[in-house]
Structure formats: C-alpha cells, structure tokens
Amino acid sequence: MSQTWNQHVVKKENKALVLETIKEKAPISRASIAQVTGLNKGTVSSLVSELIDEKLTNESGTGESSGGRRPVMLLLNETAGYTISIDLGVKSILGVLTDLRGNILHEKRTLFNNNNVEEVLHLLYKLIDELGVAAPDSEYGIVGIGVGVPGGVVTTEGEILLAPNLGWKKVPLSQLLSEKYQVPITVENEANAGAYGEKVYGVGQLSSELVYASVGIGIGVGLILDGKLYRGLRGFSGELGHMTIEKDGAVCRCGNKGCWELYASEQALLKQAEKNGYVNATVEEIVIAANNGEANAINMLAQLGDYLGGVGITNIIHIFNPEQVVMGNTLQSAEKFIMPAIEKRIENNAIGFNKNDVQLNMSKLKKHSTVMGMAAFTIESFYITRGNERVTIS
Amino acid sequence: MSQTWNQHVVKKENKALVLETIKEKAPISRASIAQVTGLNKGTVSSLVSELIDEKLTNESGTGESSGGRRPVMLLLNETAGYTISIDLGVKSILGVLTDLRGNILHEKRTLFNNNNVEEVLHLLYKLIDELGVAAPDSEYGIVGIGVGVPGGVVTTEGEILLAPNLGWKKVPLSQLLSEKYQVPITVENEANAGAYGEKVYGVGQLSSELVYASVGIGIGVGLILDGKLYRGLRGFSGELGHMTIEKDGAVCRCGNKGCWELYASEQALLKQAEKNGYVNATVEEIVIAANNGEANAINMLAQLGDYLGGVGITNIIHIFNPEQVVMGNTLQSAEKFIMPAIEKRIENNAIGFNKNDVQLNMSKLKKHSTVMGMAAFTIESFYITRGNERVTIS
DNA sequence: TTCCCTTTGTTTATTCACTAGACAAACTTT
DNA sequence: AAAGTTTGTCTAGTGAATAAACAAAGGGAA
Numbered sequence: 001m002s003q004t005w006n007q008h009v010v011k012k013e014n015k016a017l018v019l020e021t022i023k024e025k026a027p028i029s030r031a032s033i034a035q036v037t038g039l040n041k042g043t044v045s046s047l048v049s050e051l052i053d054e055k056l057t058n059e060s061g062t063g064e065s066s067g068g069r070r071p072v073m074l075l076l077n078e079t080a081g082y083t084i085s086i087d088l089g090v091k092s093i094l095g096v097l098t099d100l101r102g103n104i105l106h107e108k109r110t111l112f113n114n115n116n117v118e119e120v121l122h123l124l125y126k127l128i129d130e131l132g133v134a135a136p137d138s139e140y141g142i143v144g145i146g147v148g149v150p151g152g153v154v155t156t157e158g159e160i161l162l163a164p165n166l167g168w169k170k171v172p173l174s175q176l177l178s179e180k181y182q183v184p185i186t187v188e189n190e191a192n193a194g195a196y197g198e199k200v201y202g203v204g205q206l207s208s209e210l211v212y213a214s215v216g217i218g219i220g221v222g223l224i225l226d227g228k229l230y231r232g233l234r235g236f237s238g239e240l241g242h243m244t245i246e247k248d249g250a251v252c253r254c255g256n257k258g259c260w261e262l263y264a265s266e267q268a269l270l271k272q273a274e275k276n277g278y279v280n281a282t283v284e285e286i287v288i289a290a291n292n293g294e295a296n297a298i299n300m301l302a303q304l305g306d307y308l309g310g311v312g313i314t315n316i317i318h319i320f321n322p323e324q325v326v327m328g329n330t331l332q333s334a335e336k337f338i339m340p341a342i343e344k345r346i347e348n349n350a351i352g353f354n355k356n357d358v359q360l361n362m363s364k365l366k367k368h369s370t371v372m373g374m375a376a377f378t379i380e381s382f383y384i385t386r387g388n389e390r391v392t393i394s
Numbered sequence: 395m396s397q398t399w400n401q402h403v404v405k406k407e408n409k410a411l412v413l414e415t416i417k418e419k420a421p422i423s424r425a426s427i428a429q430v431t432g433l434n435k436g437t438v439s440s441l442v443s444e445l446i447d448e449k450l451t452n453e454s455g456t457g458e459s460s461g462g463r464r465p466v467m468l469l470l471n472e473t474a475g476y477t478i479s480i481d482l483g484v485k486s487i488l489g490v491l492t493d494l495r496g497n498i499l500h501e502k503r504t505l506f507n508n509n510n511v512e513e514v515l516h517l518l519y520k521l522i523d524e525l526g527v528a529a530p531d532s533e534y535g536i537v538g539i540g541v542g543v544p545g546g547v548v549t550t551e552g553e554i555l556l557a558p559n560l561g562w563k564k565v566p567l568s569q570l571l572s573e574k575y576q577v578p579i580t581v582e583n584e585a586n587a588g589a590y591g592e593k594v595y596g597v598g599q600l601s602s603e604l605v606y607a608s609v610g611i612g613i614g615v616g617l618i619l620d621g622k623l624y625r626g627l628r629g630f631s632g633e634l635g636h637m638t639i640e641k642d643g644a645v646c647r648c649g650n651k652g653c654w655e656l657y658a659s660e661q662a663l664l665k666q667a668e669k670n671g672y673v674n675a676t677v678e679e680i681v682i683a684a685n686n687g688e689a690n691a692i693n694m695l696a697q698l699g700d701y702l703g704g705v706g707i708t709n710i711i712h713i714f715n716p717e718q719v720v721m722g723n724t725l726q727s728a729e730k731f732i733m734p735a736i737e738k739r740i741e742n743n744a745i746g747f748n749k750n751d752v753q754l755n756m757s758k759l760k761k762h763s764t765v766m767g768m769a770a771f772t773i774e775s776f777y778i779t780r781g782n783e784r785v786t787i788s
Numbered sequence: 789t790t791c792c793c794t795t796t797g798t799t800t801a802t803t804c805a806c807t808a809g810a811c812a813a814a815c816t817t818t
Numbered sequence: 819a820a821a822g823t824t825t826g827t828c829t830a831g832t833g834a835a836t837a838a839a840c841a842a843a844g845g846g847a848a
Contacts, residue, residue: 005404005411006835007805013399014806031825040807045826062814068824069814152747162747209627225624232715233603233751239712242745247640247657247705256708256743263641311641314650318633319713321626349650351636353546353556357627400806401834408835425796434836439797456843462795463843 011047014039018047019383022057022074023101029063029071048074054386055080055139076101081140083378084131086147087190087370088124090115090165090217094367095127097134098375100143100382102201104368106134115167125180132181143382144184145177146374148193150220155235159187164253165217184385186377190214190370191238194363195222196229197373198326203364207323211316212369213240215308216329219261222373223320241265245311264307266330272300287334301334305341313342313360314349321354328363335362405441408433412441413777416451416468417495423457423465442468448780449474449533470495475534477772478525480541481584481764482518484509484559484611488761489521491528492769494537494776496595498762500528509561519574526575537776538578539571540768542587544614547629553581559611578779580771584608584764585632588757589616590623591767592720597758601717605710606763607634609702610723613655616767617714635659639705658701660724666694681728695728699735707736707754708743715748722757729756 014037021033028036034044051057058077062070078101087094091113097106108130110123124147132142151163159174177185195212198204204212208227214220219241223230231237241261242254249258262268266283273281276296278289289297313325331338339362346355363369408431415427424442428435445451452471456464472495481488485507491500502524504517518541526536545557553568571579589598589606598604602621608614613635617624625631635655636648643652656662660677667675670690672683683691707719725732733756740749757763 005407007401007404007803010399010401010404011805017399029825041826042808042828043806045828046805065815066824067816068822069816069826071825154747225619226622228620230619233717234715234747236715236745236748236751237713239715239745239748242712243709244705244743245638245641247701254745256712256745307641311638315637318636318650319631321628321630321633323627349638351630351633351648351650353548353628354630354633357630401832405834423796435797436799436837437835439799440834459844460795461845462793463797465796 014043015047015050016383018044019051019056019076022051023076026075027060027063027073029073031071033074056383056386077139078103079136079138081138081143081382082135083375083382084128084135084142084145085371085374085378086124086127086145087193087367087374088120088147088149089190090150093120093124093127094371095131096368096371096375097131098372098379100379102372102375102379105136106131117168117171120166121176128177128181140382142181142183144186144378145181146186146188146193146378147173147177148188148190148370148374149173150190153187153189153235155231161187184378184381186374186381188374188377189220189222189235189238191220191222192229192231193222193371193373193377194328194369195224195326195373196376197365197369197371198328198363199224199227200376201365201372202369203326203361204324207359209320209323210326211320211322211324212326212328212363213308213313213316214329214369215265215327215331217266219265219312221316225320240312240316243312243315245307245315260307260312264304264312268307269300269304269331272303276300283330284333287337290334290337298337301337302341304331304334305338306345308338309342310345310349314346317346317350317354317358322358324359324361326361326363328366328369332362332366408437409441409444410777412438413445413450413470416445417470420469421454421457421467423467425465427468450777450780471533472497473530473532475532475537475776476529477769477776478522478529478536478539479765479768479772480518480521480539481587481761481768482514482541482543483584484544487514487518487521488765489525490762490765490769491525492766492773494773496766496769496773499530500525511562511565514560515570522575534776536575536577538580538772539575540580540582540587540772541567541571542582542584542764542768543567544584547581547583549625549629555581578772578775580768580775582768582771583614583616583629583632585614585616586623586625587616587765587767587771588722588763589618589720589767590770591759591763591765592722592757593618593621594770595759595766596763597720597755598718601753603714603717604720605714605716605718606720606722606757607702607707607710608723608763609659609721609725611660613659613706615710619714634706634710637706637709639701639709654701654706658698658706662701663694663698663725666697667691670694677724678727681731684728684731692731695731696735698725698728699732700739702732703736704739704743708740711740711744711748711752716752718753718755720755720757722760722763726756726760 030044034041058075060073060075063073078099083098085096092109092111094109096104098104110127150165154160161171161173162169174185174187191214194214204210210224212222221238221240223238242256242259244258245260246258251257252259286297290301365372424438428438452469454467454469457467472493477492479490486503486505488503490498492498504521544559548554555565555567556563568579568581585608588608592598604618606616615632615634617632636650636653638652639654640652645651646653680691759766
C-alpha cells in the first residue's frame with residue numbers, strides 16, 4: 001500500500017527542499033529561498049532556524065543590499081560530518097575521506113596481489129581506520145561508509161557480495177562492516193556507483209537519463225534513469241558486458257556466446273596485443289606505443305573503439321534513448337585513440353533521432369567516479385534519514 | 395525546482411489513496427479503508443463523501459456483520475465515464491470503448507490497404523465516432539481518447555508521430571484529434587502501450603520490472619521500470635529491434651548492421667519461408683503447416699524461437715534484470731512452436747542470477763494489449779487531473 | 789426479550805503546519 | 819532628513835488530519 005500523507009510529511013519534505021536549495025544556491029538569503037521555492041517567508045524562517053539548530057546550515061555574514069535591508073546569507077555546513085568512500089578494485093583499494101559536499105580531504109590507494117578474502121578485508125579495514133583518524137572533529141562524525149565493488153550485490157538475504165573478477169563468492173561485506181563500524185554502510189556495484197558519481201559530481205550533472213559504461217577488465221554499465229540509479233529487480237541490471245553482439249561468437253566464461261566484453265575491453269585489447277607481439281603488455285604500455293606512432297598499437301586501439309562505439313554503445317543508444325553516455329574506468333587513458341573511432345561509428349550506425357539526442361563523454365572524475373558515487377549515496381542517505389528521525393521525534 | 399508541499403497536496407494524495415483502495419478492494423467499507431490505509435476513520439468518511447458527491451464511487455447495500463453494526467460497502471463507479479482506445483496498426487485499426495475499470499463494452503476492427511494519411515485518418519475518425527455513439531450516458535462522458543501507433547512519438551515540438559512502417563512521417567496526430575474532439579488525447583508507441591496494458595490488466599499485474607516485446611513485422615519493446623513506463627529522453631527508448639546481435643551482419647533499413655529484427659520477426663520468418671518454398675505465405679499459414687507436422691515449418695519456427703530467446707531476450711535479461719518478460723503481437727499465434735526453443739535458449743545462455751529472477755510469459759491480453767494500455771493511460775490521467783482540479787478550485 | 793458487548797460511521801475538539809499580512813529593523817535614494 | 823525598499827519575525831487565521839466521544843445498528847447469552 002502507498003504512503004499516507006499528513007502534516008509531518010509536509011514539514012519533512014519542505015525542510016528537505018529548503019536544505020536542497022541552500023546546498024545548490026549557497027550563499028542565499030531566507031528571502032531568496034522563499035522566492036525560489038514558493039514557500040512563505042515565515043515558513044522558510046522557521047525551517048531555517050531548525051536547520052541551524054541541527055548544525056546542517058550556517059549563517060555567514062550579510063550580503064549586498066539591493067536597495068533595502070541587507071540579507072543574512074546562509075551556507076551549507078559541509079563540515080558537519082564526513083564520509084569514508086571506497087573503490088574496491090581487483091588490484092587495489094582506493095579510499096577517500098569527503099565532507100558533506102563531496103570535497104576530498106584525504107586520499108589513499110593500497111595495492112594488493114593476493115585476492116584472498118581475509119587478506120583484502122584486512123587491508124580494507126586498515127584503510128578505513130586510517131581515513132577515520134584523518135577526519136576532523138564534527139557534529140555528526142563519520143556519517144557512513146560506502147564501498148564500490150567489482151561485482152553484484154544481492155539485496156535479498158541481506159546484501160551478499162559476488163565478485164567473480166576477484167574470485168569472491170558470497171561475502172557478506174555489508175554485514176561485516178556494520179558489525180565492525182557502527183555507522184550506515186552502503187555496498188554497491190562499481191559501475192552503478194560510477195554512474196551516480198558522474199551524475200552528481202561529474203560530467204552528467206545536467207542529465208537525468210545517463211548511461212555510464214565502465215570499461216576495464218570487463219564491461220559494467222550503470223544506469224541513471226529518470227534521475228535515479230536503476231538497479232533492476234535485485235540489483236543485477238547493467239550486465240551489458242554480457243550482451244551478445246555476435247550471435248555465433250566465442251563462448252564467454254558467463255556461458256553465453258559473443259558477449260560484448262569479449263570484443264571491447266581491457267581483456268580483449270591485451271589478448272589482441274599478445275597476438276601482435278606485445279607480450280605481457282599493459283594498457284598504459286600500448287597507449288605509450290601508440291603515442292610513439294606505432295601503427296599496430298594505433299590500429300588495435302582504433303579497433304577497440306569500433307567495437308565499443310559501433311556495436312555496444314550504439315545498442316545502448318537504441319535501447320535507452322539516453323541524454324548522455326559516459327565512459328570511464330581504465331580505458332579512459334586511451335581516450336585520444338579510441339574516441340574518434342567511437343564517434344564515427346555512432347555517427348554511421350545509430351538511428352537519427354536517438355543519435356541526435358545523445359551526448360558522448362569521457363568521465364570527468366576519472367579514477368574517482370566510483371568513490372564519488374559512493375560518497376553521494378552516503379551523503380544523500382544521511383540527509384534523508386536525519387529528516388526522518390526529526391519527524392518521529394517531534 | 396521541486397514541488398512545495400502543503401495541506402492541499404496532502405488532501406489530494408489521501409483522496410487518491412482512498413479511491414485507489416476502493417478500486418482495488420471493492421466492495422469495501424469505510425472502516426476497512428481506514429484500517430488498510432492507516433488514515434483516521436473521520437478522515438476517510440469525509441473524503442469518501444466528497445468522492446460520492448463527485449460520482450466517482452457508490453454506496454452499494456450493507457455487507458455482512460462481523461459481530462457489530464453492518465458495514466456500508468463502497469464500490470467504484472466504473473460507469474462514471476468511458477474511454478475510446480485505439481490500436482492503429484499497419485493493416486487495420488482496432489478500437490474499443492471501455493468503462494473506467496477497463497471493461498470493454500464495444501469493439502470494432504477496420505481493415506485498410508491504402509496507407510495514405512488522409513485515407514487512414516478518415517477511417518480512424520469514423521471508428522471513433524461510432525464508438526462515441528455507443529457510449530451510454532454518464533456523468534463525465536468520454537474522458538479521453540488514446541491511440542497506440544506503430545512508430546515513435548516526439549514529444550518536443552508538440553507530439554509529432556513518425557511511423558516508418560506505415561510510410562508516415564511527421565503527422566501531428568495528437569493535435570488533429572484534439573481539434574476535432576474536445577477531450578484529452580494520448581498518442582503513444584504501440585509497444586509502450588502494450589507493456590502498460592499487460593502491466594495493468596494482463597499477465598504483469600504483480601511485476602514492477604517488466605519488459606514487453608512486441609514481435610510483429612519488426613520488434614518493438616516497451617519498458618516498465620520501477621512500476622512506470624520508461625520513455626527515455628524523448629520517447630525513443632525500446633528500439634531493441636535495432637539492437638545489433640551480429641556485428642558484421644546484414645545491413646538493416648535503419649542503417650545499422652545485424653539488427654535483432656532481421657533475425658527474429660514476422661519479416662524474418664516470411665523471408666525464410668520464401669526460401670523454403672512457401673511463396674507469399676502468412677504467419678498463420680506457416681503455423682497451420684507446422685500443426686500439420688510439416689518439418690520445414692516446425693524448424694523455421696524453432697529457429698525463430700532460437701533467435702528470439704537465445705540472443706535478444708537473453709540480452710534483455712542481462713540488461714534490465716527484469717521480473718518478467720512478456721511477448722505479444724502477431725507472433726503469439728506460434729506460441730506452441732517457439733516457446734520451447736526460447737525457454738531452452740534462455741536456460742542455456744543467460745547468467746544464473748538474472749535467469750532465476752525472471753519469468754517468461756506470452757501476453758494475456760493478446761490482440762488487446764495495446765488498446766488496454768491506452769485505456770489505462772486515459773483512465774489514470776482522468777483520475778489524476780480531476781484531483782488537481784479539485785485542489786485548485788477549493 | 790432483555791441486557792451487554794461489538795462494530796460502523798459521524799461529530800466535536802484539538803493539534804499542527806502553512807499562509808497572509810502587519811511590523812520592526814536596516815539599508816538606499818532623493 | 820524624509821521617503822521608499824528589502825529583509826526577517828511575529829501574529830492571527832485557515833485547512834486538514836487526529837483522537838475521542840457518541841449514535842446507530844447489529845450479535846449473543848441468560
């Protein structure tokens with residue numbers, strides 16, 4: 001059944017609206033908030049005074065007069081609390097400490113070779129502890145920990161993590177962190193987090209229909225539909241890496257045939273490189289070779305762009321009619337060599353209307369897409385749950 | 395900017411909630427509504443009396459006592475108004491007259507050979523007029539006309555229809571109908587409407603993540619995500635018929651290569667049939683041949699199922715992690731021969747988690763999926779806009 | 789039958805959040 | 819200095835929901 005509506009809900013929503021307005025347009029006066037939101041001046045005054053009591057916003061000095069009494073400017077109190085946000089990769093862990101506006105205060109990357117669960121968890125705990133110590137004193141302290149992971153998070157049966165690329169199955173990461181740290185924990189797929197990061201802090205801030213393709217060892221896709229992250233029934237949407245693009249193609253480890261990521265990923269590139277005599281090369285080395293003008297390297301990257309743009313991304317454009325497609329993760333370093341191929345393929349292959357609507361970009365946050373997405377999740381849920389507490393208390 | 399919240403909104407939402415409850419659980423008493431929704435008995439009483447004044451609900455007689463005073467049962471007044479809902483196909487127009495619960499009172503199909511815009515519009519107007527005459531007298535009369543069309547509806551620049559399969563481009567259908575009939579008009583893609591029809595009245599009533607594949611001359615897909623129809627940025631989502639499934643495949647008329655609908659549609663089947671000596675055959679004839687045990691026909695249908703299930707629908711399952719995939723339109727007549735192939739392919743090719751979540755069904759409404767979807771749109775918007783009028787008046 | 793208990797639906801008093809408008813403070817312009 | 823503006827607070831009033839009392843209409847047992 002749907003929710004019932006009463007005055008408590010009205011107040012909660014209006015308060016959230018005022019806070020959101022301050023967040024977006026700070027510094028801003030009470031009078032301007034009233035005008036922008038359509039709320040009455042008195043209502044805004046009363047809600048703002050509660051927000052100040054809760055330390056969520058601050059009065060800074062007075063602003064410029066526009067012919068009358070000077071306005072008192074309000075600021076978001078972005079140092080009322082901090083988030084710890086993690087990108088758990090297959091070779092390294094990236095952790096950042098952010099304030100409530102998503103400013104990064106502290107950052108650390110830890111490399112590892114041993115994928116063993118206990119080993120990696122130990123490093124993860126160490127990293128979290130270090131970031132926690134780095135947090136300044138504040139009203140709310142650490143408001144949550146978010147971890148982006150290279151795999152699926154099953155939300156039934158209590159958030160269990162499955163990460164084949166890490167060799168992990170059924171790790172109850174969320175539960176483990178909840179027990180160790182008494183703060184809200186969010187665990188989310190790396191591509192989903194990346195999509196949200198680009199939407200909130202990156203190149204997608206103006207788009208509400210955005211597809212983020214994380215092209216790394218495999219391909220993961222995060223979907224922002226109608227301004228919100230779309231997870232599917234149980235969080236397994238976006239397995240576009242395992243979309244068939246060659247119906248009788250090679251067999252993938254997923255059991256399907258002709259999967260996109262067999263043709264257009266780091267894995268695919270390195271396999272091709274092996275054939276062309278680049279033994280045990282890395283993506284960076286191939287990009288350097290291309291920069292040095294080696295035809296083989298340039299061609300390999302262009303072909304990768306063909307497979308990315310001409311098939312997978314064209315399909316994405318047809319399926320979702322998105323406003324924006326953002327590409328991120330490790331293949332971003334080859335931008336210079338793959339983008340022209342991608343753009344050309346989309347120009348040639350995509351249907352007119354869908355093609356004209358879409359804007360294609362490389363990630364703006366680069367290595368930070370995932371951590372910033374996790375920070376956004378944590379911050380958003382902090383503001384929402386604080387609102388709910390207030391309602392039930394009053 | 396977001397919406398501001400006040401008591402008017404609260405009342406409007408609660409009234410909608412009460413009406414929704416009556417719609418779903420009729421016959422139901424005021425006391426039960428209060429218990430189900432969590433609203434106060436007095437509140438429910440007052441809202442119900444307004445709904446009765448507006449003729450949207452009725453008191454029927456008293457129900458059975460459960461040890462005290464007998465309850466007065468409330469019913470939805472489904473004959474307070476009627477919708478005219480149309481499925482504009484490439485060879486025929488199907489029109490129905492429905493009441494506010496979606497019961498079909500009158501139905502007519504008109505065939506045509508000449509795709510000329512004026513010609514078809516003339517037939518459409520005639521059909522609408524006939525259905526309008528058939529509507530009984532009622533409080534609100536015809537509350538809206540909805541037309542499902544075989545093409546895209548561009549919502550910018552005032553709802554222009556593009557229907558390549560009809561040979562139409564840039565027909566302002568919505569505007570034409572608005573001028574001729576002074577009631578709310580909805581024009582929507584046939585697959586989108588079919589998806590909503592199955593969600594509201596068909597086999598998808600319990601699912602909120604549903605993908606509807608309309609397999610006819612081409613393939614169109616309607617997406618129900620998070621319980622709502624997903625249209626993409628400008629209404630062009632769901633062009634999955636033009637998803638590449640063979641990267642170096644045949645060129646499609648859309649300009650892309652290896653599109654799904656080249657392998658798995660009526661068009662594809664008939665082309666194959668031609669090769670196998672079934673000259674100028676129809677789908678029905680091939681199904682009859684299969685029923686008569688002709689191996690060629692059986693094999694062609696099985697192969698069609700392979701392409702449907704093993705590639706396209708498997709991709710859908712990986713992309714969306716849906717709760718349900720529903721197939722409809724003309725190919726439904728071949729259900730018996732294609733379903734086993736589809737199911738087998740999905741079993742073999744789809745990734746475990748996504749596969750286990752999904753349920754595969756043929757359309758329940760069959761030829762009526764699209765018209766019922768249009769009826770659902772019209773009815774829903776009637777109830778919503780009536781609510782808004784009330785708010786601005788009071 | 790009669791009396792008591794239940795259940796339903798209405799009525800009344802109260803609460804709560806928002807709005808309109810008055811007002812004071814602080815500033816600019818003439 | 820006087821007049822007009824803008825900001826922010828305060829007060830009275832309104833509308834919608836809730837809680838609780840109450841009336842109406844039933845059932846069940848002695």
